Amino acid sequence: xxARSDGLQRFMLGLVGIGLFLGMWQVIGVYRLAGxxxxxxxxxxxxxTDPSKQTLxxxxxxxxxxxxxxxxxLGVVAGIALAMLGxxxxxxxxxxxxLIAVIHAIPLVALxxxxxxxxxxxxxxxxxxxxxxxxxIYVATTSGLNAASATxxxxxTALGASPVTRFMRLELPAAxxxxxxxxxxxxxxxxxxxIVGEWFGASRGLGLLxxxxxxNFQIPLLWSAVLIVTASSLALFGLMSLVERLTYGRYx
Amino acid sequence: xxxxxxxxxxxxxSFALDGGKQFTALSDIDLxxxxxxxxxxxxxxxxxxxxxxxxxxxxxxPSSGRVSIEGADPxxxxxxxxxxxxFQDHALxxxxxxxxxxxxxxxxxxxxxxxxxxxELIRLVGLSGFEKARPRQLSGGMRQRASIARAxxxxxxxxxxxxxxxxxxxxxxxQMNVELxxxxxxxxxxxxLVTHSVDEALFLADRxxxxxxxxxxxxxxxTVPFERPRKPSVMxxxxxxxxxxxxxxALEPEGEAE
Ligand SMILES: Nc1ncnc2c1ncn2[C@@H]1O[C@H](COP(=O)(O)OP(=O)(O)OP(=O)(O)O)[C@@H](O)[C@H]1O
Ligand SMILES: [Mg+2]
Numbered sequence: 402x403x404a405r406s407d408g409l410q411r412f413m414l415g416l417v418g419i420g421l422f423l424g425m426w427q428v429i430g431v432y433r434l435a436g437x438x439x440x441x442x443x444x445x446x447x448x449x450t451d452p453s454k455q456t457l458x459x460x461x462x463x464x465x466x467x468x469x470x471x472x473x474x475l476g477v478v479a480g481i482a483l484a485m486l487g488x489x490x491x492x493x494x495x496x497x498x499x500l501i502a503v504i505h506a507i508p509l510v511a512l513x514x515x516x517x518x519x520x521x522x523x524x525x526x527x528x529x530x531x532x533x534x535x536x537x538i539y540v541a542t543t544s545g546l547n548a549a550s551a552t553x554x555x556x557x558t559a560l561g562a563s564p565v566t567r568f569m570r571l572e573l574p575a576a577x578x579x580x581x582x583x584x585x586x587x588x589x590x591x592x593x594x595x596i597v598g599e600w601f602g603a604s605r606g607l608g609l610l611x612x613x614x615x616x617n618f619q620i621p622l623l624w625s626a627v628l629i630v631t632a633s634s635l636a637l638f639g640l641m642s643l644v645e646r647l648t649y650g651r652y653x
Numbered sequence: 654x655x656x657x658x659x660x661x662x663x664x665x666x667s668f669a670l671d672g673g674k675q676f677t678a679l680s681d682i683d684l685x686x687x688x689x690x691x692x693x694x695x696x697x698x699x700x701x702x703x704x705x706x707x708x709x710x711x712x713x714x715p716s717s718g719r720v721s722i723e724g725a726d727p728x729x730x731x732x733x734x735x736x737x738x739x740f741q742d743h744a745l746x747x748x749x750x751x752x753x754x755x756x757x758x759x760x761x762x763x764x765x766x767x768x769x770x771x772x773e774l775i776r777l778v779g780l781s782g783f784e785k786a787r788p789r790q791l792s793g794g795m796r797q798r799a800s801i802a803r804a805x806x807x808x809x810x811x812x813x814x815x816x817x818x819x820x821x822x823x824x825x826x827x828q829m830n831v832e833l834x835x836x837x838x839x840x841x842x843x844x845x846l847v848t849h850s851v852d853e854a855l856f857l858a859d860r861x862x863x864x865x866x867x868x869x870x871x872x873x874x875x876t877v878p879f880e881r882p883r884k885p886s887v888m889x890x891x892x893x894x895x896x897x898x899x900x901x902x903a904l905e906p907e908g909e910a911e
Contacts, residue, residue, distance in 0.1 A: 552744040559710050559738040560761040561731045570760065574748050651787075652748045 440621055445628055448621040457610075462629065464606040465526070468595040472530025476591065477584060479531070480538025488546050489568065498543075505536045509594065513601045526598030526606060533590040541583025545576030574652060581648045585641035592634040656724045658811065658843040659686040659709055664718035666704055677868040678704050682718070684862065684871065689841035693854035693861045695904060701869025702847040703741055706813045709845060710738050722811065730811060734762035737809030737842070739817045743796040745788040751775060751799050752784040758806040774802040777832055779825070793820035798829065805836065812837075812844040818853065827885055830856055838882060851900045855893060856883060863903045873903045 423442055428434070430441030449458065483501075487494040509529050516525040549571050557567045599608025607626045614623035666679040679701045686692050694702045707713040708720050711727040722730045730736045737758075745754045755774055759766040775784055778798035788796055801817050818826045834857055837844055848854050854861045855877055863873035875896070879887050887893055 550744075552740055552742060553746065555707075555710075555712050555740065556738070556744045556746075557761065558712055559731050559736055560758050561734045561736070562761045563763075566761050566763075570757070571746075574746070577748075 438620055440624055444621055445624045449625045449629065454625075458625070458629070460605055461607045461610045461626070464523075464603070465595055465599065465608065465630070466633075468526035468598065468603075468606065469530060469591045472527040472594055473534050473587065473591040475527070475531040476534025476536075476587065477538050480535045480583075481542050481580065483535075484539050484542035484546065487543065488572070489564075501536060501539055504532070509533055510597055513598060516598070517601050522601075523603055525601060526595040526603055526608065529598040530591040530594030533594045534587040537587040537590055538580070538583045541579050541586075542576060545579025545583075546572050548579055549575035578645075578648050578652050581641070581645045585638060585645050588637045588641055589634050592630060596630060657685040658688040658690070658723060659684070659845065660719075660721045660724075661685075661705070661708070661715075662719045662721075664708065664715045664720060666701070666708065666713065667716045679708075680868040680870055682869070682871060686843060686845065686860075688723075688843055690860065691837055691844045691846070691858045693858035694845065694847045694864065695849070695851065695854055695861060695900065696864030696869070697866050697904065697906070698849075700864045700866035702864060703815055704869070706738070706815050706845060706847060709811070710736060710813055734758070734764075734807055735810040737804035737807065737812045739797070739800045739804040739814045741815040741819075741847075743788070743793075743800040745796055745799055745803070747788050750785050750787055751780055751791070754788070754799055755802045755806055758803060762807060764807075770806065774805055775799075777836070778802045778829070794818075794822070794825065797821070801829075801833075808840060809842060812842045814844065814846045816847050816849065819849070826850075826853070831885065833857060834882065851897050851904070852888060854900070855879075855896055856885070856888060861900060863900060865906075873900070875900065 427442040430439050430444065433439070448454065483497060487497045509532055512532070513525060513529055516528050520528065553571055553575070554567075557571050562570070595606070596608040596611070599606040600612050603609050607630050610626045611623060614620075614626060661682050661684040664679060664682040664684075665677065667675045667677045670676050682705065684705075694705065696702050704713065708715055709722070709727055711720075711731055720727050745751075746757065749757065752771060752775065756766045756768075756771050759771075772784075775781060778801055780795060780798055780802070783791065783795065788799070791799065797817055797820055801814070804812060804814070818829050821829060830853055836842075837857075846854070846857060858877055861873075861875045861877060862871055863875070864870065865872045877896070878892070879890070
């Protein structure tokens, strides 16, 4: 009961916070407090919903979202799969950890031009998104697979569990909260990867829209693209927070 | 003499402490438990009772001496799914409900889950109606009982119980003692029970072992004379009281005994 009303209160406070933020945006825009490059929120919304802009936004959103979804999906699957491989085939683990740390140490942005020349230019956004997501999920899964408590391991030992049973019935379920947390944190990473990838010259997408709007000083277009990306990323992040909450309730 | 079910020969156990020093938890433990025998282990906190259980369960290796079960390595027992353990801190899996926790040993052993047996065990430990509850929705005593049901699921040959009734009220505890005696009598599982209750040890066990701490060693080994099946009324027997007094005295630290 109290937990629920607590949650409700937090939710309401969150709404109030978002409302205040949007209100300030509007006020700054209306009174030109930050100059001409800061349009009021209502102008941006009107621009996004303008019927004549629907095909423009529609195509860009489809392109960017498919890059985000592809990159996210690939990254999650590869991250979990390689972490599991490192767990099951223990000899591979040190090598995998080293390799993945090295890949992570290279700034993703620096890899983008390589992708542009080495691969198809439209493959760059999902690839960069996938790399960033992959690293997060690999780290989360690896640490999650160590999360089972010593007593629970003892239970499985005393019951005579085979390594496979131990993995499937203990280590994997115990890793789930960490994996879900990783999947939540990986959502903005997937968006960043896709948008940055598009900046380097994808043929369509919200990132491309941002760059061209910036260069041509199309302020409402620029803000619209940013707003769409930010709102989608936040919405998905919120959704994953909910999933995370449910998982923690059940698995810990 | 036949091979004892559980045998500890001059077993010592020391743990490495952080400072690089060694801590001797057990020294020169010599203990034989016959097949089908029920032995209770009494002793002050920290004297190494759980450590003995962990050695028998092959969760810990002795630093010196030898632990064997039916003449073989203790690992052979758990590997062949013939060991039942109820740990001191229940150790139920939080993501499974009571029914799934009790059924876990079947799945780990790669056997088909005997649902009738699972239901029966849940009923035996008084958790009917809580089959779908998750461990965190249960009280401490209920978790302990679920963990006992899990330990019994595969009809083990050796049963290790580490203070299984510690969190129960006196009435439920007595009921559980009667149930445990019934289960043990029906199957004659070789049982090693750690308890802090002298009454419980005398009511349930064929033999009571008393330990003292620092380092842990065995100071008394008493055979309990009462006939089975024992009814709770045995606890009012003068002979029972005499043994309670004797054991309580043995449990007191040496300095305060006089
Ligand atoms: N893994 C370990 N590392 C270091 N010391 C340990 C370890 N396990 C147990 N000990 C020490 O060994 C001693 C005996 O521990 P044990 O858990 O067997 O006691 P116990 O008799 O079961 O006590 P209680 O009645 O409180 O459960 C304790 O002093 C404890 O600190
Ligand atoms: Mg103990």
